[in-house]
Amino acid sequence: xxxxxxxxxxxxxxxxxxxxxxxxxxxxxxxxxxxxxxxxxxxxxxxxxxxxxxxxxxxxxxxxxxxxxxxxxxxxxxxxxxxxxxxxxxxxxxxxxxxxxxxxxxxxxxxxxxxxxxxxxxxxxxxxxxxxxxxxxxxxxxxxxxxxxxxxxxxxxxxxxxxxxxxxxxxxxxxxxxxxxxxxxxxxxxxxxxxxxxxxxxxxxxxxxxxxxxxxxxxxxxxxxxxxxxxxxxxxxxxxxxxxxxxxxxxxxxxxxxxxxxxxxxxxxxxxxxxxxxxxxxxxxxxxxxxxxxxxxxxxxxxxxxxxxxxxxxxxxxxxxxxxxxxxxxxxxxxxxxxxxx
Amino acid sequence: xxxxxxxxxxxxxxxxxxxxxxxxxxxxxxxxxxxxxxxxxxxxxxxxxxxxxxxxxxxxxxxxxxxxxxxxxxxxxxxxxxxxxxxxxxxxxxxxxxxxxxxxxxxxxxxxxxxxxxxxxxxxxxxxxxxxxxxxxxxxxxxxxxxxxxxxxxxxxxxxxxxxxxxxxxxxxxxxxxxxxxxxxxxxxxxxxxxxxxxxxxxxxxxxxxxxxxxxxxxxxxxxxxxxxxxxxxxxxxxxxxxxxxxxxxxxxxxxxxxxxxxxxxxxxxxxxxxxxxxxxxxxxxxxxxxxxxxxxxxxxxxxxxxxxxxxxxxxxxxxxxxxxxxxxx
Numbered sequence: 001x002x003x004x005x006x007x008x009x010x011x012x013x014x015x016x017x018x019x020x021x022x023x024x025x026x027x028x029x030x031x032x033x034x035x036x037x038x039x040x041x042x043x044x045x046x047x048x049x050x051x052x053x054x055x056x057x058x059x060x061x062x063x064x065x066x067x068x069x070x071x072x073x074x075x076x077x078x079x080x081x082x083x084x085x086x087x088x089x090x091x092x093x094x095x096x097x098x099x100x101x102x103x104x105x106x107x108x109x110x111x112x113x114x115x116x117x118x119x120x121x122x123x124x125x126x127x128x129x130x131x132x133x134x135x136x137x138x139x140x141x142x143x144x145x146x147x148x149x150x151x152x153x154x155x156x157x158x159x160x161x162x163x164x165x166x167x168x169x170x171x172x173x174x175x176x177x178x179x180x181x182x183x184x185x186x187x188x189x190x191x192x193x194x195x196x197x198x199x200x201x202x203x204x205x206x207x208x209x210x211x212x213x214x215x216x217x218x219x220x221x222x223x224x225x226x227x228x229x230x231x232x233x234x235x236x237x238x239x240x241x242x243x244x245x246x247x248x249x250x251x252x253x254x255x256x257x258x259x260x261x262x263x264x265x266x267x268x269x270x271x272x273x274x275x276x277x278x279x280x281x282x283x284x285x286x287x288x289x290x291x292x293x294x295x296x297x298x299x300x301x302x303x304x305x306x307x308x309x310x311x312x313x314x315x316x317x318x319x320x321x322x323x324x325x326x327x328x329x330x331x332x333x334x335x336x337x338x339x340x341x342x
Numbered sequence: 343x344x345x346x347x348x349x350x351x352x353x354x355x356x357x358x359x360x361x362x363x364x365x366x367x368x369x370x371x372x373x374x375x376x377x378x379x380x381x382x383x384x385x386x387x388x389x390x391x392x393x394x395x396x397x398x399x400x401x402x403x404x405x406x407x408x409x410x411x412x413x414x415x416x417x418x419x420x421x422x423x424x425x426x427x428x429x430x431x432x433x434x435x436x437x438x439x440x441x442x443x444x445x446x447x448x449x450x451x452x453x454x455x456x457x458x459x460x461x462x463x464x465x466x467x468x469x470x471x472x473x474x475x476x477x478x479x480x481x482x483x484x485x486x487x488x489x490x491x492x493x494x495x496x497x498x499x500x501x502x503x504x505x506x507x508x509x510x511x512x513x514x515x516x517x518x519x520x521x522x523x524x525x526x527x528x529x530x531x532x533x534x535x536x537x538x539x540x541x542x543x544x545x546x547x548x549x550x551x552x553x554x555x556x557x558x559x560x561x562x563x564x565x566x567x568x569x570x571x572x573x574x575x576x577x578x579x580x581x582x583x584x585x586x587x588x589x590x591x592x593x594x595x596x597x598x599x600x601x602x603x604x605x606x607x608x609x610x611x612x613x614x615x616x617x618x619x620x621x622x623x624x625x626x627x628x629x630x631x632x633x634x635x636x637x638x639x640x641x642x643x644x645x646x647x648x649x650x651x652x653x654x655x656x657x658x659x660x661x662x663x664x665x666x667x668x669x670x671x672x
Contacts, residue, residue: 035426035427035428038426040425040426041423041426041427043426044419044422044423044425044426045423047419047422048419048422048423143504144504144505146414146438146439146440146441148440148443159444231415234444235414235415235418235440235441235444235445236440236441236443236444237438237440237441237443239414239415239438239440239441241411241412241413241414241415241437241438242413242414242415242441243413243415244409244411244412244413244416245411245413283423286405286407286420286423286424286427287427291406291672293381293382296410
């Protein structure tokens with residue numbers, strides 16, 4: 001069996017395991033407490049994680065590439081505030097305000113990417129700096145107050161429904177599908193696996209590592225900006241505190257979804273499953289009225305288990321690869337000896 | 343191998359959920375929810391204890407939801423979840439007044455009685471607000487200082503500028519003090535930015551620049567420790583020239599400090615009563631009588647005006663200090 005097929009098999013098993021655990025939690029809690037698998041609750045369940053889910057999509061690309069982006073939470077709140085200021089204080093039309101906001105958020109990703117590439121500092125440090133800086137900016141430009149008074153047309157972006165499904169859920173689904181296909185099949189996006197596996201090898205193979213890296217940080221920030229705009233519409237308010245710590249939830253979703261936090265592996269399907277799992281667990285806590293103080297404990301333990309499993313699979317694949325290489329070398333050596341004897 | 347591991351995980355999860363199911367019986371009683379920000383904080387633990395205790399007297403059950411950080415959007419989502427769950431009523435403290443508006447309105451529209459406590463969301467359709475009236479609380483603090491110092495009171499104020507709640511407390515304080523001692527004065531106001539270390543720095547500077555100050559009034563929960571440190575920095579923590587510190591907190595270190603005589607007094611809000619009153623208002627709204635509420639048809643009667651739960655000015659030897667030092671059972 002080729003290493004590619006083995007990898008695919010282990011990834012599939014991981015997804016099946018995650019789906020099984022999610023279903024067991026959902027069905028188990030529904031049978032025990034009721035209410036979890038009702039239509040109204042399922043909508044709330046998805047809406048509860050949808051903004052973190054959109055951020056997790058961008059985070060997946062960054063993590064596969066071997067990076068990390070801690071700034072998404074403050075970009076999220078920044079987008080809320082900027083779109084509110086442009087629309088309510090500057091009086092710009094909705095479309096212009098939204099587009100300008102998303103462009104500005106993309107520029108923050110550009111700044112992250114350029115700093116990471118130019119300074120060669122670990123992305124954790126650069127994006128932590130952006131997180132803290134933007135959090136301060138968010139507080140300073142709002143004086144700690146919220147901004148509200150959006151037009152109804154804008155509120156549709158967060159509160160509107162198409163075919164009974166909330167617009168942010170549509171956005172999440174379509175973005176995951178389109179970007180998931182791009183990640184699986186498009187050459188440009190496939191390069192991030194190469195970079196995440198070995199940046200040095202990717203560079204020697206002619207991959208424009210810097211350009212790809214910067215692009216992924218732009219994508220990540222842009223998606224966080226989109227989530228922020230929709231959140232402002234959903235809550236009808238922009239506030240500096242919104243989305244606090246959502247960067248950790250986004251990272252957790254990616255890791256639970258099976259991506260290697262050190263880079264080189266992961267898929268958007270895995271991330272979507274990770275998002276659904278976290279949403280189900282959170283909702284199960286509300287439905288069951290178990291003390292919410294335990295919620296973070298369960299999340300943390302699941303994250304640790306996912307990372308351990310991911311590292312275990314990665315180490316096993318590595319061993320199998322080494323073993324296959326050794327067998328090939330032995331075979332070559334035997335053939336070589338045989339030809340010499342002849 | 344992976345499949346085996348997956349099966350094991352699934353088995354554990356099933357056992358886990360079944361165990362939980364038997365441990366926490368299906369909610370047949372009336373069930374009410376409380377939503378807070380800074381979940382786990384001592385203040386909101388007291389509020390939830392009151393909510394839960396009041397519910398227990400009529401056989402109702404309760405749950406506490408909300409984020410552990412200051413994220414009002416997460417609170418909004420928690421309200422949505424409780425509505426979907428079908429609780430009989432929701433008490434929410436608004437981490438941000440405007441952010442909760444949509445969720446509270448949706449809850450009311452769904453027929454779930456919803457009110458705010460401690461922090462209000464006045465633009466929403468909530469039934470009423472239950473909490474401390476900041477002006478009245480400040481007034482009580484001003485009266486207490488004037489009774490202790492009389493016309494000699496020279497007050498320095500540690501505050502965060504621009505917040506309505508603090509402005510109201512300060513105005514109440516000035517009015518309350520003037521009502522008892524017309525010669526008492528607020529000499530200086532400093533911005534502590536809600537930070538303990540900053541509070542020490544700015545209060546030290548204030549005492550150095552205004553040596554006539556004999557009381558520091560802390561208008562919110564954070565600066566008291568910094569203000570006390572400032573009195574030590576200028577050598578005025580004891581003796582005839584002592585600067586009294588009036589705190590605004592029921593946190594254990596402050597209460598112990600009051601008991602030890604380090605602090606002059608503390609303004610104690612009553613989160614437990616907020617919880618108790620919140621439950622009774624929700625219970626009343628959830629049990630319509632012969633005539634529906636005039637403002638919320640289909641629901642029972644609750645007052646439409648805000649309900650002030652008041653404050654107590656706690657000083658050394660006050661029996662309430664020992665009560666507050668005993669953590670509530672959740």
